[in-house]
Amino acid sequence: MSIAIIGAGMAGISCARALREAGRQVVLFDKGRAAGGRMATKRMALGEATIRMDHGAQYITARDAGFAALLQGQGIAAWPEAGRFVPLPAMSALPRALAEGLDIQLGRHVSALRRQGGQWMIEHLPADAVRPGRPLPDLAAEAAGPFDAVAVALPAPQAAPLLQPVAPALAAALEAVEYAPCWTWLAVFAARLDLPDVLRPETGPIGWAARNNAKPGREAQEAWVVQAGPEWSRAHLEDKAGDVAAGLRAALGAPAPLTEVTHRWRYSLVERALGLPCLWDGAAGLGLAGDYCLEGRVEAAFLSGQALARAMIA
Ligand SMILES: Cc1cc2nc3c(=O)[nH]c(=O)nc-3n(C[C@H](O)[C@H](O)[C@H](O)COP(=O)(O)OP(=O)(O)OC[C@H]3O[C@@H](n4cnc5c(N)ncnc54)[C@H](O)[C@@H]3O)c2cc1C
Incomplete structure (x- = not known):
């Protein structure tokens, strides 16, 4: 049985691993340059160094x-409270290892x-x-397949347009799901x-x-990840990145950084899950x-991928 998985974040990777273990042939498709989705790492250049x-x-x-058992042996360290872990040397290391x-x-x-x-x-x-938020370009699409089954492992608002023409009932089920946006400012000092x-x-x-360099295994250079809260992110969703960075820098009370990146996650944490x-x-x-099936956490994405693989194998 051949299976296509759309999306190589934690849910897609988890599903693919379980299907492969059950002897299925699996191909994942992802728009990113690397697997991992929202378990992302930004490489920031600072002179010769990379943070x-x-x-x-x-x-x-x-x-x-x-x-928890899977995490053992995957280059994970505890941080900073019991029950919290970070992959080494950065978040994307875990999905890459699992993929x-x-x-x-x-x-x-x-x-x-x-x-x-x-x-x-x-x-x-x-x-x-393809430009985010714009209509798809007028290009001839390439086709891959045929596949016996498809697993769609995308954030619900990105899955819905793919499902609408072929499975409107599944697309309709996703209307209940809600995500918060999150403006994120990364700054090196x-x-x-x-x-x-x-x-x-x-x-x-x-x-x-959070002080990124306080996490185990990170570069020592002072570096901060600053995430706006959901309400502020929503109110400033269409603001210019420079204005958002200025607002978050002022709120942190930080001096001018050596280098910075501002990013808008349109779909960040799940506010209403499917259940x-x-x-x-x-x-x-x-x-x-x-993740939106259960809750907005990496573990929930992993468990959802496992559940779908079990359903597909049964
Ligand atoms: C700012 C932020 C902070 C967070 N903090 C935490 C935290 O501290 N702890 C925690 O547990 N969770 C946290 N989360 C949530 C966690 O990252 C997610 O729950 C989890 O990574 C979701 O995995 P997923 O596979 O469901 O989706 P994703 O990781 O979003 O994977 C979906 C994949 O689909 C791809 N894709 C999308 N559309 C298409 C398309 N049309 N064609 C091909 N590929 C496509 C994307 O490139 C992506 O790789 C955070 C998320 C954000 C954004």
Whole structure:
């Protein structure tokens, strides 16, 4: 049985590993340059040096015994409270390690799923031709397949347009899901800021800020990840990146950084989940997995991918 998985974040990778262990042939498609999705690392140049910053997810929690066992031996360190872990030397190291040996087609923006003789074709465009938030470019898509089944492991708002033409009931089920956006400011400084390693202010623009270099295995240079809270991110969603950076820098009370990056995550943490581990239409051979099925955490994405693989194998 051949299976296509759309999305090589934690949910897609987890699903692929379980299917491969059960002897299925699996190909993943992802628009990114590397696997991992929101478990992302930004490499920031500072002269000759590179500072790796945890750009999306900040740490992993492991409540499930199977997930906790998997983390053992994957280059994970505890940080800073019991039950929180960070991959070494940066967040993207974990999905890359787990994706080892999987067939992942990167740089492919999947633009359509097509039914063909009871199987599935995957249509994709070069990812660098696709602009976020804009209509798809008028290019002939390439087709991959046929596949016996498809697992869609994308954030719900990105999965819905793919599902609408071929599985409107699944697309409709995703309407219940809600995500918060998150403006994120990454900044590298010349000297240590006089602040604790982690800030979670109750008021103001900042929802979370952390000294990246206080995490185990990171470069020593003073570097901060500052995430705006959901309300502030929503209110400033269409602001210019420079204005957002200025607002977050002022809220942190930081001097001018040596280098900085500002990024808008449109789909960050899940605010309203589906409440089911996955969705699977056995007759169509089409399933859905992702953090949004359970809750907005890396572990939930992993468990959702496992659940979908089990449903597909049964
Ligand atoms: C700012 C931020 C902070 C967070 N902090 C934490 C934290 O501290 N702890 C925690 O546990 N979780 C945290 N999370 C949540 C965590 O990152 C996610 O729950 C988890 O990584 C989701 O995995 P996923 O596989 O469901 O989705 P994703 O990681 O989003 O993977 C989806 C993949 O699909 C690809 N894709 C999308 N559209 C297409 C398309 N059309 N064609 C091909 N590929 C496509 C993307 O490139 C991506 O690789 C955070 C997230 C953000 C953004």
